[in-house]
Amino acid sequence: MHEAFVQRLRGELACPVATAVPLAPLNTFGIGGPAGCLVTPGTVADVSTTLHLCCEARIPLYVLGAGSNIIVPDEGIAGVVLRLAGGLSEISMTGGLIRAAGGVLDRELAEFAWQHQVTGFEWVYDIPGTVGGAIYMNAGNNDGEVSQTVVAVTWVAPDGTIHESELSDLELGYRQSRFQGTPGIIVEALFQPLGSDDPDRIRRRMAAIQALRQSKFPPETLCAGSIFKRPPGHFAGRLIEAAGCGGMGVGGALVSPKHKGFIVNTGGATAADVLRLIAEVKARVLEDSGVQLTTEVVSFAPFLSFA
Ligand SMILES: Cc1cc2nc3c(=O)[nH]c(=O)nc-3n(C[C@H](O)[C@H](O)[C@H](O)COP(=O)(O)OP(=O)(O)OC[C@H]3O[C@@H](n4cnc5c(N)ncnc54)[C@H](O)[C@@H]3O)c2cc1C
Missing domain, CATH: 3.30.465.10 (Uridine Diphospho-n-acetylenolpyruvylglucosamine Reductase; domain 3)
Structure with missing residues (x-):
């Protein structure tokens, strides 16, 4: 990230601007490389100004919430990540x-x-x-x-x-x-x-919903929830189980033996591991049942990009 651009961001924004920020602790999978620059906007004006400056300098911009439904690339993000969690909070x-x-x-x-x-x-x-x-x-x-x-x-x-x-x-x-x-x-x-x-x-309803969900979730906490969307007329987990994918792994990524719709990071998984495992599960399910799974989890794509 160009130092002059970072200085410009710092000069025009009234919110935290950090460089070379590891993104793995900022997503629930716990994977991915660093962000060139991380902006945590405190106001809507900070959001507009960041967009304006990125456009002007032709720097890619990514939008991050709490990182609970994304796969961050292993090489990280060569651009600005605008992280709303911890920022806009009224x-x-x-x-x-x-x-x-x-x-x-x-x-x-x-x-x-x-x-x-x-x-x-x-x-x-x-x-x-x-x-x-x-x-x-x-x-x-x-x-x-x-x-x-x-x-x-x-x-x-x-x-x-x-x-x-x-x-x-x-x-x-x-x-x-x-x-x-x-x-x-x-x-x-x-x-x-x-x-x-x-x-x-x-309060009791909140607690009951949480307890039921937690009882079904895998014991490993590093994951992004359901990896696949529910295919019409089917349950992804059942198709994955029927295709013999429960417990299947690539590197540190594993199809949870407890909740087949989840892929978990058992420690040290990379984005490449997760993506390879997703591709393998899709291929086996297609072969076994004829159903084409689609992902619910999203690859972290730029909001603004300049080819
Ligand atoms: C244990 C676990 C359980 C889960 N259970 C459920 C469930 O029951 N139901 C369900 O639907 N999901 C579930 N999820 C998935 C996830 O929590 C949801 O999809 C959630 O809404 C994603 O929000 P986020 O802030 O983490 O988004 P992120 O993962 O940060 O981002 C997801 C996408 O949204 C975009 N985005 C984020 N914020 C903004 C914004 N302010 N403006 C524009 N784009 C934005 C990002 O660029 C990215 O493309 C679960 C995840 C986990 C880890």
């Missing part, structure tokens, strides 16, 4: 709606809702991502989905302009949103709670 209640910044953790959103005695967020308590990442992925599980409560999203376009989109424009589908096709940095979301309830009952 959350408030206005007129019965929850307004949460893109870097608010899902767990914090659930706790905030519990404190305000409103429902619809119990299921996000155990999702290890951010509000921005949850909208980007339209996160969900058996107990709920982002699409049930989000009503509007504020996002920053690659040219630095700020936009607001309502639910009908978010194109939310199964682990899909408009932001996967049309780039936008999600800086804030407005949520409409489903109702209100006694805080003890809300």
